Amino acid sequence: MALNFDIRRSEYVTNPVLRYIGYGVIALLLSVVHVVFLRFMQVSSVTPDLLLILTVFIAIFEGQFTGMIAGFLCGLLFDVVSTDVIGTNALAKTVAGFVAGYFYRENHGMQFVGSFNFLLVVALSGFFHNLIYSFFFIKPMQVSFWLFFLQYGLAATLYTTVAALFLMLYVNRRRD
Amino acid sequence: MRGLIEFVVRYRNYITLSTLVVMSFSLMSIGNLSDLGGFRAVIVGSIGWIQSAFSWIPNPVALKSENTALRELNLQLAVEVARSRQAIVENATLRNLLRLPQYTDYGLIAADIVGKTTTEQRNYATINKGKADGVREGMSCINDAGLVGIVIGASDHYAVLELLINRDTRVSAKVLRTRVDGVIQWEGENILVLKNVPRSLDVQRYDVIVTSSYSSKYPANIVIGKVSSVEDEPNSLFHRVVVQPSVNFSTLEQIFVVDARPDPERINLERKIDEPARPKQTP
Numbered sequence: 047m048a049l050n051f052d053i054r055r056s057e058y059v060t061n062p063v064l065r066y067i068g069y070g071v072i073a074l075l076l077s078v079v080h081v082v083f084l085r086f087m088q089v090s091s092v093t094p095d096l097l098l099i100l101t102v103f104i105a106i107f108e109g110q111f112t113g114m115i116a117g118f119l120c121g122l123l124f125d126v127v128s129t130d131v132i133g134t135n136a137l138a139k140t141v142a143g144f145v146a147g148y149f150y151r152e153n154h155g156m157q158f159v160g161s162f163n164f165l166l167v168v169a170l171s172g173f174f175h176n177l178i179y180s181f182f183f184i185k186p187m188q189v190s191f192w193l194f195f196l197q198y199g200l201a202a203t204l205y206t207t208v209a210a211l212f213l214m215l216y217v218n219r220r221r222d
Numbered sequence: 223m224r225g226l227i228e229f230v231v232r233y234r235n236y237i238t239l240s241t242l243v244v245m246s247f248s249l250m251s252i253g254n255l256s257d258l259g260g261f262r263a264v265i266v267g268s269i270g271w272i273q274s275a276f277s278w279i280p281n282p283v284a285l286k287s288e289n290t291a292l293r294e295l296n297l298q299l300a301v302e303v304a305r306s307r308q309a310i311v312e313n314a315t316l317r318n319l320l321r322l323p324q325y326t327d328y329g330l331i332a333a334d335i336v337g338k339t340t341t342e343q344r345n346y347a348t349i350n351k352g353k354a355d356g357v358r359e360g361m362s363c364i365n366d367a368g369l370v371g372i373v374i375g376a377s378d379h380y381a382v383l384e385l386l387i388n389r390d391t392r393v394s395a396k397v398l399r400t401r402v403d404g405v406i407q408w409e410g411e412n413i414l415v416l417k418n419v420p421r422s423l424d425v426q427r428y429d430v431i432v433t434s435s436y437s438s439k440y441p442a443n444i445v446i447g448k449v450s451s452v453e454d455e456p457n458s459l460f461h462r463v464v465v466q467p468s469v470n471f472s473t474l475e476q477i478f479v480v481d482a483r484p485d486p487e488r489i490n491l492e493r494k495i496d497e498p499a500r501p502k503q504t505p
Contacts, residue, residue, distance in 0.1 A: 082272050110235045118242045126265050140242040147235070163328030182250070193339070211430050 069104055073120050076100055092201045094209035095172065097124050100144040101139050102171050103213070106164070107155040110147020117143030131182070135201045138179040144172040160218035168210040172203035236448035262412035312475075313494040319476055328441060331356055331483030335474055336380070343497075345385040345471070347371070351479065360439065362480040368445035368468035369393070369433060370477050381479070386414070386446070387471050395446055406431065406446055406465065414447055418461035423461070425452050431465050431482040438484045438492060 076096040084093040097120040121139035123130040137160020151158065158164055161208050176199035184194045230237060242444045319332070333355075337348035351357050353376050363370040363383050371385040384391060386408065394405040395416060404416040419425055435442035445468050453462040473492040 078269070078272060081269050082276055086279070086283075111238055114235070114238055114242055117245070121246075127251075127269050131250055133237060133246040134251075136249060137243060137246035140239065144235070144239050200403060 057082045066177060069100070069116060072121075073097060073100060073116075073123055077120075077123050080124065081127050089205065090201070092129060092198060092205050094206045095175070095202060096209065097121070097135075098142055098172055098175055098206055098211045099168060099213060101143045102164075102168050102210070103159060103172075104144045105146035106150055106158050107150075109150045110144060113143035113147040113150070114140050115143075117141070134182040137182070138175045141174040141178055145174050146171045152161065156217060160214060160220075162214070164214050165210055167206050169203060172206045173200075176200070176203050248361075248465050279381070284390055301343070315476060316367075320365065320391060321476070330364075330478040331481055333357070333381075333477055333479055335477065336347070337472075345375075345388050346392060347381060347383045347385055349381050349477065349479070350379070352376045352381050354378045356477050356481060357381045357485060361485050362440050362444070363477045365469060365477045365478060367470065368447065370401065370469055370474065372439060373479065383477075385471060386467060386469065387412070393440055393446065394434040395431050397425055397449070398433040399426075400424045400429070403434055403436065404463065413469065416449070416465055417460070419461045420460060421454060421461055425461055427451060427465050438489050441482055443482055443486050445472075448499055494503040 074111040078097055080093070087093060101113060101117040102118050104116040108116070118136050118138035121134075121136035122132070124135045126132070128135070145166050149158065149163070158167075167186075177195060179196075181191060184191055202222045239323060304399055312416050325427075331351055333349035333351040335347050336350045339346045340350070346391060347370075349357075349363075357373060357376050359376055361373045363372065364426045369386055371383040371388070371391070373381050373386045386393070386406075388408060391406075391408055394403070395406045397416075398402045400423070402419055402425055405417045406414050408417055411413050414431075416425070427449050429447065429448045433440045433442055433444045447465040447467040449463055450466040451464045453464070
């Protein structure tokens with residue numbers, strides 16, 4: 047089934063319940079991958095945010111409302127597994143889903159994700175996500191907010207956008 | 223009511239955003255591991271278990287940075303070890319020096335060697351104590367091993383010593399065991415020679431040589447060294463007594479200036495009587 051998975055005609059696409067369950071499973075897997083395996087992709091302590099890409103993906107496919115809920119739940123999940131302060135990632139990813147939801151066009155999700163516009167939306171959402179996250183992350187530290195954001199926030203945004211490129215290319219190829 | 227429903231439907235995204243933001247802040251206010259109790263602990267424990275299960279996979283980037291950090295640490299530790307070794311040696315030296323005042327009747331002024339000069343086999347050392355500290359020209363210098371030299375010049379805060387291993391140095395000395403007198407003179411490198419010892423007198427290897435009370439420059443009974451060999455030179459009436467200085471001049475760092483100067487009355491009297499025949503160097 048997996049080998050012949052057709053993303054356009056699959057039951058996973060047409061049945062919303064199965065789709066949402068699929069999003070949940072993917073979110074769980076990505077959060078574990080993030081915590082366990084992303085250290086291999088770490089560059090100067092910066093890693094791509096896979097759950098942010100998923101949030102943007104859901105917001106573009108399902109709309110702003112679902113994107114925000116998905117962002118909140120993905121962030122909450124990440125807060126739990128990463129031992130971060132619970133609520134920081136939830137807030138940041140809610141805002142990211144809200145921003146990405148503005149680019150929702152019904153039944154045009156595949157075209158959008160398979161284009162470079164998807165990368166721009168990931169970059170824009172990542173920017174707001176990291177802006178909010180940096181603010182709460184450095185709050186208990188004696189570090190300049192802007193210095194931290196420019197050093198790590200923008201780098202994380204760029205890295206996440208680069209990681210989203212693989213999803214874009216994959217969807218683009220499937221679409222063709 | 224209908225208006226309210228229409229309002230909620232119309233602005234549901236903003237209302238949802240506001241609600242989620244408020245929920246996030248609420249969670250942040252209680253958000254630490256202990257407040258959430260066992261649930262999060264179970265999650266963290268599970269993640270830790272998964273992480274440990276995959277910990278065998280090497281991470282080249284982390285290994286490289288770890289290697290760099292370990293190299294830096296290794297360098298720092300090597301420097302620390304060198305410092306510790308130096309401190310141990312210095313500590314031992316200072317402990318010996320601290321014991322010295324118990325065995326001498328003279329007042330002692332502790333000083334550090336801050337410079338050494340060698341000019342045509344004339345070895346001098348500069349110390350960091352001077353007239354302001356009570357150091358005066360003509361005072362002898364010793365350390366825990368024995369005689370070091372004599373102060374030949376002093377400024378307010380520094381003084382220059384003529385070391386025992388100096389071509390111009392002459393020290394009136396005696397063999398501690400047999401009280402045989404002679405004059406100590408440096409013959410280069412690390413060799414002192416006790417001169418003017420007739421062949422008929424008893425001097426043996428390992429005899430201790432100390433300063434004589436005949437000396438007008440040095441206090442009596444300060445160790446100079448040990449006899450390392452006794453040679454009988456052909457066509458000579460005297461022994462050639464080679465003495466190994468007890469002070470290691472190559473590692474000399476701390477000394478004491480003996481707060482005692484030659485009695486001027488004695489020097490004047492001796493000078494007055496011996497004026498016509500007095501040699502240039504007084505032992």
